[in-house]
Each structure stands twice: as structure tokens, then as C-alpha cells.
Amino acid sequence: NAGVMQNPRHLVRRRGQEARLRCSPMKGHSHVYWYRQLPEEGLKFMVYLQKENIIDESGMPKERFSAEFPKEGPSILRIQQVVRGDSAAYFCASSPTFVGGKDTGELFFGEGSRLTVL
Amino acid sequence: AQKITQTQPGMFVQEKEAVTLDCTYDTSDPSYGLFWYKQPSSGEMIFLIYQGSYDQQNATEGRYSLNFQKARKSANLVISASQLGDSAMYFCAMVLTGGGNKLTFGTGTQLKVEL
Numbered sequence: 001n002a003g004v005m006q007n008p009r010h011l012v013r014r015r016g017q018e019a020r021l022r023c024s025p026m027k028g029h030s031h032v033y034w035y036r037q038l039p040e041e042g043l044k045f046m047v048y049l050q051k052e053n054i055i056d057e058s059g060m061p062k063e064r065f066s067a068e069f070p071k072e073g074p075s076i077l078r079i080q081q082v083v084r085g086d087s088a089a090y091f092c093a094s095s096p097t098f099v100g101g102k103d104t105g106e107l108f109f110g111e112g113s114r115l116t117v118l
Numbered sequence: 119a120q121k122i123t124q125t126q127p128g129m130f131v132q133e134k135e136a137v138t139l140d141c142t143y144d145t146s147d148p149s150y151g152l153f154w155y156k157q158p159s160s161g162e163m164i165f166l167i168y169q170g171s172y173d174q175q176n177a178t179e180g181r182y183s184l185n186f187q188k189a190r191k192s193a194n195l196v197i198s199a200s201q202l203g204d205s206a207m208y209f210c211a212m213v214l215t216g217g218g219n220k221l222t223f224g225t226g227t228q229l230k231v232e233l
Contacts, residue, residue, distance in 0.1 A: 031219060033219065033220065033221075035221075041225070042209055042223035042224060042225050042226055043163070043209070043211075043221070043223045044223070045220040045221060045222070048218055048219050048220055055218060055219075056218040056219075056220060058218075058220075059220070089161060091163055093163075093221075095219065098215065098216075098219060099151055099213050099215070099219050100149060100150050100151035100170065100171070100213040100214060100215035100219075101148075101149030101150060101151060101170055101171055101172060101215030102149070102170060102172050102215070103151075103170075103215055105151050105153065105168025105169075105170060106168075107153065107165070107168075107213075107219075107221070108165050109155070109162070109163035109164075109165070110162075111161070111162040112161055112162060112163070114161070
């Protein structure tokens with residue numbers, strides 16, 4: 001039973017290029033989340049998606065960033081016209097349903113995609 | 119808004135000893151979940167343990183246990199019989215049920231296990 005799969009693990013882009021990060025959730029998980037970790041910091045929530053729907057994008061920068069989770073295929077985090085400040089580790093996580101309280105605590109992360117912008 | 123506080127930026131422990139990593143949280147919501155994750159130098163986020171706010175018993179997973187004190191709003195991680203491979207960054211995180219499933223993370227504690 002494969003875990004959350006992210007690719008690429010490492011991505012180098014020049015300023016102004018586009019970065020696309022992919023995430024396949026664990027089997028049976030329909031909730032996907034993207035988090036960003038800047039160097040020496042904790043993870044910060046970006047976006048929460050279910051199939052074909054963005055549920056919460058309150059942590060996404062308003063410009064250049066977008067995310068999707070199509071009916072078929074992986075979730076994609078897309079960063080257009082990257083800048084040096086976008087250099088970070090981007091983590092995807094998935095859960096089967098709602099998390100917390102009386103709901104499940106099953107929420108697992110992928111190994112992350114490390115973006116370096118030159 | 120919820121908040122997670124980890125006051126120990128770095129901790130040392132001797133191999134085979136137990137260590138407690140502190141985590142306090144702040145929320146007025148009665149329904150929430152608390153997580154601990156381990157991040158070794160290789161960078162991946164490894165799930166360790168979960169405690170739901172309605173769970174009566176403290177969560178345990180192998181050598182990991184969560185000392186959940188609801189009235190004090192603390193969720194300390196206890197690692198028993200430390201091993202060299204436990205050296206890593208440890209993050210405490212909280213999710214509010216009905217809060218959009220998003221985790222709020224603490225700033226982490228860097229644990230080093232010594233011989």
C-alpha cells in the first residue's frame with residue numbers, strides 16, 4: 001500500500017519559469033493538502049482539495065500559485081513565474097475523510113518536493 | 119485562531135534514556151486533533167502519533183506516547199528508550215474539526231540523541 005507519492009523530489013527553476021509539483025494521495029484517500037516549508041521553519045498550510053474541488057485555499061498566495069485535483073490523475077501545485085522567495089519544500093498530505101475530534105487521525109505526508117529557484 | 123507552541127528549540131538525550139518534547143496549544147474549540155511528526159535530516163515528514171480531543175486514553179505507538187493534559191492544553195511527546203535514529207526535528211500540530219482539515223504546526227524541536 002503505497003504512501004503519498006510526490007514528484008519531482010527536487011526541482012530547479014530559473015526566475016520567471018513555471019514549476020509543477022505532483023501529488024498522488026494514498027489509496028482510499030480523497031482529501032489532499034499542500035503545505036510549504038521555508039528553510040528553518042515549520043510547515044504552513046496552503047490549500048485543501050477534494051476531487052475536482054478546492055475546499056480551502058486561504059493559505060495560497062493570491063497570484064502565481066494555483067492547485068487542482070482532477071477527477072483522474074494526481075493533484076498539481078503550479079507556480080508560475082517563480083521568484084527566489086518560492087524556494088522551499090512543498091509537502092503534500094492526504095486523508096481519507098475529515099480529521100480531528102471524533103474523526104480520524106489518519107493524515108500522512110509525502111516526502112516533499114524541494115524547489116530551488118536560481 | 120489556533121496556535122501551537124513548542125518552547126524547546128533544541129534538546130539532547132542520551133541513548134536509551136526517555137525524553138519529553140513539550141507542546142502546548144491554544145483553542146477554544148472543543149473538537150480538535152493533535153499530531154506529532156518527525157522530520158529527519160533527509161526532509162520527509164513521518165507521522166508518529168495522533169490524539170483526538172475526545173479520546174479518554176493517552177495515545178501510544180510503540181516507543182512514542184502522547185501525554186495529553188486537556189485542562190493544561192498540553193500534548194507532550196514522550197520517547198522512551200531513545201535511539202540514535204531518533205535524532206531529528208519534531209513538530210507538534212493541531213487540526214480543528216470543522217476547521218477545514220488544515221493543520222497548524224509549531225516551530226519544532228531539534229532532538230539529538232548522544233551515545
